[in-house]
Amino acid sequence: DAGVTQSPTHLIKTRGQQVTLRCSPKSGHDTVSWYQQALGQGPQFIFQYYEEEERQRGNFPDRFSGHQFPNYSSELNVNALLLGDSALYLCASSLAGGNSYEQYFGPGTRLTVT
């Protein structure tokens, strides 16, 4: 049973560039959430996608956008990168309508902005 996968593992970008991160949910899951984890901090919720729509959004600027595809995989896009966007980006998948509210996390993508 494949868990949550993310690509790439590591990424180095220059300030002002754009980046796309990818996530494939755990088999059977239909909901994808994205979190940003800065060094030494807990993960912060960016947004969640369900049925190809953004269902809820955290306190992140519009430079952060996403997409969910019909196969439930998801992308996180960040435009006009800032040094402060350097972080571990975690994708989590879950099953809508479940009563456990459990999210399964991927290994993350480490983004470094120089």
Added chain:
Amino acid sequence: AQSVTQLGSHVSVSEGALVLLRCNYSSSVPPYLFWYVQYPNQGLQLLLKYTSAATLVKGINGFEAEFKKSETSFHLTKPSAHMSDAAEYFCAVTTSGTYKYIFGTGTRLKVLA
């Protein structure tokens, strides 16, 4: 709104000693609570969860946590620490009808030989 406070950003215990990692939450509605572990350069692994069933929750690797509504706490314990328990631990809260987890700032556990 919900929030989580983890007391102690760093905790050190001797191998074989009791592990106690503290988590206090704030929520105006019944919470769902989780403990996750993160090893260096890895994602988050679920240790255990409280979803309004039994208040004493047992998880993987010998960890357990007790939900205490009166104290708004969900502390993580393990009777005997092992070297492999050295990692960062995160407490998280969510509630019915919301979709996001609110995480604490984490506690780094160090196990001394």
